[in-house]
Amino acid sequence: MADLFDSPSQSGDMPEGPAHRPLADVLRPASLSEVIGQHQVLGPEGSLRVMLDAGALGSIIFWGPPGVGKTTIARLLAQETDLHFVQISAIFTGVPDLRKVFEAAKQRRKIGQGTLLFVDEIHRFNKAQQDSFLPHMEDGTILLVGATTENPSFELNAAVLSRSQVMVLERLSPDELELMAQRAEAVLERELPLIPSARAALIEMADGDGRAFLNLVEQAMAWRVAKPLEIEDLRARLMRRAANYDKSGDGHYNLISALHKSVRGSDPDAALYWFSRMLEGGEDPRFLARRLTRMAVEDIGLADPQAQAFCLQSWQTYERLGSPEGELALSQAVIYLALAPKSNANYVAYKAARRLAASSGSAPPPKHILNAPTSLMKDQGYGDGYAYDHDQEDAFSGQNYFPDGMKRPEFYAPVERGFERDLKKRVEYFAKLRRERQR
Known part of the structure; x- marks a missing residue:
């Protein structure tokens, strides 16, 4: 890999012809104190x-x-x-x-x-x-x-x-790339043929990559122009460096994490930005559709039961339309999820139930809620004392449905947001009835 960074102390024109050295090599630093960034x-x-x-x-x-x-x-x-x-x-x-x-x-x-x-x-x-x-x-x-x-x-x-x-080690900042440009100008004893806004655009094109930036600077320095170039002229001559994004590496996981947390944080603008960054990096829209559906289940849940259906519909619309029109449907899902009321009560309840299920071994259900299709099972007490809920005045018996001897856990704790407000009222209502009928 080519090295980069140097100070004016190693000045000298770039030789031409067969002995030409890349600018990144000419600007090789002589000590750690000369490294930029x-x-x-x-x-x-x-x-x-x-x-x-x-x-x-x-x-x-x-x-x-x-x-x-x-x-x-x-x-x-x-x-x-x-x-x-x-x-x-x-x-x-x-x-x-x-x-x-x-x-x-x-x-x-x-x-x-x-x-x-x-x-x-x-x-x-x-x-x-x-x-x-x-x-x-x-x-x-x-x-x-x-x-x-x-x-x-x-x-x-x-x-x-x-x-x-x-x-x-971090991406180089615009100020650090500007310092690199100044060192290149000092070594080559001429300025970049760009107006200030085009110079800033050149720095932006490098996307924090010093080696890529020096390659861009070297190309720009080779141009023979009558006057400094405008941004439009620069963009016509140079291509923006592709964003650093590996669909199987850190870039993938970092950006999907940023998208997920922006949705969770109810910031539609940030969510759309990271969603777009992933698409620009070549991410498969189907992966994004799957992840959005997961967000609907994990972070919104029953606070907005329609969120999951909205994601599935957007996913289906993408499959029908294909790219690039289908991505617009997914972007709608991004906005919908970001603005939806948030609740992870179902997620927390599910995890807690799984932990208890794993730790409680093979405890059988209480006999009163077991079916008794044979006389032997009836003799064993299967179904004895079962109260058919629909026969109750309010269709609620308040019986115990956990294994005998297990202290009743409380997994689901709905929040005071969205549709879960109504569910919270129902949970509290049934808990009140259960206490009354188990006295």
Whole structure:
């Protein structure tokens, strides 16, 4: 992966012809202090800076999106700690290659030279390959620095994680990308041929990816124009970088979580935004339809019994219309759910009932509510004393329907919102009658 970030101290025009170097390579930083961004890691109180100042650098997993400096920081770490830098990619490295890497590190260690092994895309190694690092991490043969765009909690072995510190690297802010642009202009000794609003649009196109931004800057610098370009001219020449969204990775789970919580929080605008972000990222609308239906059941429930039917109808409309018109029906469901009264009373009651069912073993129902189709069962008392509710004045007998000896639980506690207001009144009414008739 190409590295990024530099300071004007490494100035010089980009050579042309066969020896041309990409701008990202020309702007390679000379020290950690020159890296743009990641203050939470590299600042005076940052986790990595604290480790370095204490002389206690251990194995590290850098977790963050593409183009935020994972490779660069690892390379500079080796430089700052006088370790031999070795870089491999989990995509192209097999077990035989790892053995060679470990053997070379052992030989260096014999002559007093440590090795910083940088593993890009470390999450792509399987469990056995990840386990192969452990003995060499423990005996000091290597200092492991891994880079991953995926959540280490899910993708890396617990043993590797327990021997490493996870450091989160963040997308670069617009201000940090602007600083990068200024450094590029200082190195190339000319300004970007863009008016201020187009310059801001160029930064937005990079979507927080420093490497992608430098590629955009390099393209813009190569244009020969009579005057700075407007936004429309810029967009005609450059394509917006595709949003970072992996339908099977963190992007998927983060955005669906944002959508779900925005609906739960009754914010239709935020819900529509995250819904649209997922569609822009290429998410299957059927997945969204399924998740919306789940929200109706889990977070709205009986506060609005129509919510579930509304979601199913929207889902069916999508199937009939297809894309892109069908997504509009799903967006209606998003708005409906966000504005619907919320209750998780059914969800809580269901979970509590499942827990009690799992813990109460095989306790049989009370005999008075068992059918007695045979004389033997009648002799055993099946059905004795059963009160047929429809024969009661108010169609309510108040009998016990739980196993004999079990203290009556209360699972369902409706809220004072939406239709559950009426259900709450019914629950309280039947509870009152039950107390009266069981005296």
